[in-house]
Amino acid sequence: MIRVAINGYGTIGKRVADAVTRQPDMTVAGIAKRTPNCEAKIACERRYCLYAASEDDRAAFDQANLEANGTIDDLLIKSDVIVDTTPDGVAQQYRDRYKDVGIPVVYQGGEDADIADASFTTCVNGDITSDADIDSLRVVSCNTTGMAHALTPLDEQFGVSKLHATLVRRGGDPAQIDRGPLDCIIPDPVTIPSHHAADLAALFPDIDVTTVGLKVPTTVMHVRLTIMLNQTPTKHAIQEALNGQSRINLVENGDGLTSTASLKEQALDMGRLRGDRWENCLWTGSIYLDDLTLSFVQAIHQEGNVVPENIDAIRALVSDTAPDGGTTTEEVLGITEAVEPETPQG
Numbered sequence: 001m002i003r004v005a006i007n008g009y010g011t012i013g014k015r016v017a018d019a020v021t022r023q024p025d026m027t028v029a030g031i032a033k034r035t036p037n038c039e040a041k042i043a044c045e046r047r048y049c050l051y052a053a054s055e056d057d058r059a060a061f062d063q064a065n066l067e068a069n070g071t072i073d074d075l076l077i078k079s080d081v082i083v084d085t086t087p088d089g090v091a092q093q094y095r096d097r098y099k100d101v102g103i104p105v106v107y108q109g110g111e112d113a114d115i116a117d118a119s120f121t122t123c124v125n126g127d128i129t130s131d132a133d134i135d136s137l138r139v140v141s142c143n144t145t146g147m148a149h150a151l152t153p154l155d156e157q158f159g160v161s162k163l164h165a166t167l168v169r170r171g172g173d174p175a176q177i178d179r180g181p182l183d184c185i186i187p188d189p190v191t192i193p194s195h196h197a198a199d200l201a202a203l204f205p206d207i208d209v210t211t212v213g214l215k216v217p218t219t220v221m222h223v224r225l226t227i228m229l230n231q232t233p234t235k236h237a238i239q240e241a242l243n244g245q246s247r248i249n250l251v252e253n254g255d256g257l258t259s260t261a262s263l264k265e266q267a268l269d270m271g272r273l274r275g276d277r278w279e280n281c282l283w284t285g286s287i288y289l290d291d292l293t294l295s296f297v298q299a300i301h302q303e304g305n306v307v308p309e310n311i312d313a314i315r316a317l318v319s320d321t322a323p324d325g326g327t328t329t330e331e332v333l334g335i336t337e338a339v340e341p342e343t344p345q346g
């Protein structure tokens with residue numbers, strides 16, 4: 001069993017913990033937290049071993065009658081790998097501690113790319129194995145992950161020379177009330193490209209990438225991609241290529257899934273924990289092909305889509321089994337299998 005430590009038990013950390021629990025080859029060694037809040041209480045109810053981020057934090061846990069089993073240092077020595085899901089920029093404070101203990105680390109996209117030996121997304125470098133000379137991976141951001149999932153099958157099958165993405169980004173996660181209420185559209189940043197371009201270009205060095213970021217008052221985001229292909233396929237061939245990528249759900253016209261809200265509702269109806277969508281939801285009706293130029297709109301659930309990637313990154317760093325392109329993760333989590341796409345009219 002791979003003993004997984006999780007540092008930071010917020011939006012991503014709690015999801016990663018629950019996904020780890022479901023893996024046959026992994027167990028949660030413990031979670032480290034700073035504040036003894038309601039999430040800490042639920043973590044205890046879920047029987048996760050709680051650790052305080054520091055001795056000072058431990059005192060706060062004692063005061064709140066929550067038993068911390070030690071500090072992060074105690075957790076590190078009983079774990080095989082750590083997933084750092086602390087807020088943007090905080091992991092840098094822990095990096096040397098992780099190195100001193102010699103524990104492999106999975107970082108998140110809110111950290112600078114150079115924090116880890118490599119940036120990771122399953123569809124691009126999911127073939128990394130534990131015997132590679134890599135001790136840390138950084139799972140790229142939710143938007144970069146979603147763009148990479150769409151880009152990979154198209155690049156493999158038709159060749160892609162350019163990508164332009166307009167990222168219509170959620171103003172904040174549902175619990176991030178300090179980011180709202182918003183009643184505006186914020187170019188974020190005003191300058192082009194947004195930071196996503198550098199990450200994506202690093203994963204796809206031969207593709208000319210431009211990204212524009214716009215924040216809007218919602219908690220689930222849309223992403224519109226325009227891609228320059230090297231050859232002109234049919235719309236059906238494009239749908240087949242996208243459908244073959246297991247982390248994409250094609251949303252058919254007529255399903256009544258006309259908004260991100262309905263996609264979220266459907267995920268809850270499907271029994272997905274927290275209503276998470278782990279896959280890109282790509283509206284087939286938005287697929288527009290004009291010679292070599294392909295456009296479409298896909299929805300990315302920012303809180304959900306990096307979770308399977310974290311599980312894949314853990315296996316890449318420490319598992320003895322051969323890489324399977326994320327299939328085990330998908331089977332265990334129940335990520336929708338590809339379905340035969342409808343033949344488009346016209």
Ligand code: NAD
Binds near residue numbers: 035088
């Ligand atoms: P979050 O704020 O929801 O959770 C962070 C957790 O870390 C909180 O529980 C917080 O109390 C804890 N924490 C704060 N300081 C700490 C410290 N010094 N030591 C230990 N724990 C500490 O953040 P999040 O949204 O889960 O983001 C985590 C990382 O994942 C970031 O790099 C972010 O960019 C990335 N990410 C977030 C999303 C998203 O939609 N939220 C999507 C993709 C990637």
